[in-house]
Each structure stands twice: as C-alpha cells, then as structure tokens.
Amino acid sequence: MTAGGAAAVIEIRKLWSVFHAPGRRFVIHKDLDLTVRAGEVVSIVGGSGTGKTVLLRQILGLEQPERGEIRVLGEPVGRTARRGAASRIGMLFQHGALFSAFSVLENIAFPLRELKTLPPKLVRDAAMVKLRMVGLKPEDADKMPADLSGGMIKRVALARALIMDPPLLLLDEPTAGLDPDSSDGFVRLLRSLHRDLGLTVVMVTHDLDTLYELSTRIAVLAEQRVIVTGPPREVIAFQHPFVHDFFLGERGQRAMELLREYPFTI
Numbered sequence: 001m002t003a004g005g006a007a008a009v010i011e012i013r014k015l016w017s018v019f020h021a022p023g024r025r026f027v028i029h030k031d032l033d034l035t036v037r038a039g040e041v042v043s044i045v046g047g048s049g050t051g052k053t054v055l056l057r058q059i060l061g062l063e064q065p066e067r068g069e070i071r072v073l074g075e076p077v078g079r080t081a082r083r084g085a086a087s088r089i090g091m092l093f094q095h096g097a098l099f100s101a102f103s104v105l106e107n108i109a110f111p112l113r114e115l116k117t118l119p120p121k122l123v124r125d126a127a128m129v130k131l132r133m134v135g136l137k138p139e140d141a142d143k144m145p146a147d148l149s150g151g152m153i154k155r156v157a158l159a160r161a162l163i164m165d166p167p168l169l170l171l172d173e174p175t176a177g178l179d180p181d182s183s184d185g186f187v188r189l190l191r192s193l194h195r196d197l198g199l200t201v202v203m204v205t206h207d208l209d210t211l212y213e214l215s216t217r218i219a220v221l222a223e224q225r226v227i228v229t230g231p232p233r234e235v236i237a238f239q240h241p242f243v244h245d246f247f248l249g250e251r252g253q254r255a256m257e258l259l260r261e262y263p264f265t266i
C-alpha cells in the first residue's frame with residue numbers, strides 16, 4: 001500500500017493541549033501536526049508525560065484541545081463524537097477493563113446492544129463473529145472475565161472495540177502486561193486484522209518488538225510536538241537525544257537485530 005497517496009484518516013493541525021493547575025499552566029502539545037493515512041499503522045512514541053494518551057483521547061473526542069483542529073475521516077472530531085464515534089473509531093484502552101458482571105459475549109456485544117436498534121439475536125450473532133475473529137472459541141462466549149487469562153481479556157476488549165466495524169483502531173499499549181508468548185500472539189492477531197480488514201491503526205507503545213512488528217510509520221513526540229515521522233529505519237537514524245535513548249540505548253541491540261532480520265520492512 002502506498003500510504004502517501006491514500007486518503008487522510010486523521011488530520012491534526014496546530015494542536016495545543018494545555019492543563020491548568022493553581023498558578024501554573026502546563027503546555028503538553030504546542031503546534032503539533034500529524035496526518036495518518038488509510039491503511040497505515042502509525043506508532044506514537046515519546047517520553048513519559050509527553051501527551052501520547054492525551055492525544056489518543058482527543059482523537060476519540062473524550063478531551064478537547066485548547067486550540068487547533070483534529071479531523072477524523074474528514075470531519076471535525078466534535079461532530080464525529082456526536083454521530084457515534086464507536087462506528088468510526090475502535091479504541092483498545094491500556095486498562096480497558098471488561099464489565100466483570102457480564103460474560104465474554106455480553107462484553108463484546110455491549111456497544112451494539114446500547115444502540116438499541118438491532119434485535120438481540122442479530123446482536124448476539126454479530127458478537128459471535130467478532131469473538132471468532134479475535135481467535136476465541138465459541139465455548140469462551142459464556143465465560144466470565146474473572147476466568148480469563150490476560151491475553152484473552154485483551155482479545156475480548158479488541159472484539160468489543162471492533163463490534164461496529166470501525167475503519168480506524170486506536171491502541172494504547174496493546175501488549176503491556178502480557179507475557180512474551182501472549183504478546184507475540186496478540187501482535188500476530190493485530191497484524192492479520194490490519195491486513196484482512198484494511199484497518200487504519202494508531203498505536204501508543206513503549207515495546208520495541210510490538211513497534212517493529214506492526215508499525216508502517218513511527219511518529220516521535222518530543223518538545224511538545226511531532227519532531228520526526230517516517231518508517232522505522234528512518235526514524236531510528238534521526239539525531240535527537242530521545243530517539244537515541246529509546247531506539248539505540250539499552251534496547252539498541254534488539255533494534256539492530258531486527259534491522260538485520262527485516263532489512264526491507266523496517
């Protein structure tokens with residue numbers, strides 16, 4: 001896919017995010033620009049507190065920036081939110097807990113059931129399709145969240161995020177807290193869903209393996225804006241202290257191994 005010529009799914013222009021405390025003003029984003037095109041998997045990386053999660057929440061319409069514009073699928077975010085963001089944007093929250101009193105299937109079906117436009121049988125069928133899509137088995141449908149592994153909880157949350165078939169998926173630390181095997185399995189699932197559903201994905205992650213396995217492009221947040229964006233290979237070569245520490249510091253060995261392993265993909 002040549003993302004350069006694809007339609008813009010997210011356009012962020014001159015964004016300012018400011019938080020106020022008594023007598024103080026914290027500028028998190030200052031004139032931040034970012035465009036995400038259809039079919040891309042854009043990973044946002046940055047130091048702690050650089051406003052990665054705030055940015056995802058603003059794209060979703062859960063928080064309003066102080067200034068600037070965010071358009072999702074051509075519409076300003078406020079309007080997207082009013083028209084039902086769930087049908088346009090799926091979100092996998094880092095601590096996206098499931099409803100503990102609901103079964104797996106009820107959790108997956110929840111956003112669709114809330115719409116109150118479809119008969120229960122259709123809602124159930126749609127949720128079963130998504131349950132299979134994320135690699136769970138029909139016999140998992142009636143399990144309760146307390147009986148699930150960490151990897152299964154992520155899969156249920158992902159199925160719930162996809163229940164309305166959104167073209168855009170936001171992921172906040174998708175593999176955080178998973179053991180290496182579950183993490184690998186979840187990354188493989190995300191990669192096949194991206195390919196098979198033609199999703200556009202924006203992800204925040206600190207995990208280099210997840211980053212390299214999934215990203216078509218990386219955007220680095222520092223100095224209150226996106227300081228560099230491009231394919232992983234280009235971003236790694238960018239001269240900046242954060243980029244150097246993040247990609248080539250203690251974890252640099254792994255980065256170099258991946259560069260040797262996948263010379264044409266990253």
Ligand SMILES: Nc1ncnc2c1ncn2[C@@H]1O[C@H](COP(=O)(O)OP(=O)(O)OP(=O)(O)O)[C@@H](O)[C@H]1O
Pocket residue numbers: 019020028046047048049050051052053054055
């Ligand atoms: N509602 C809020 N009110 C005040 N400050 C906030 C609010 N939400 C976020 N912040 C502050 O904005 C900054 C950016 O927060 P955010 O959670 O987006 O960072 P992050 O880049 O995701 O960090 P991390 O990698 O540590 O998760 C932090 O300093 C945070 O304390």
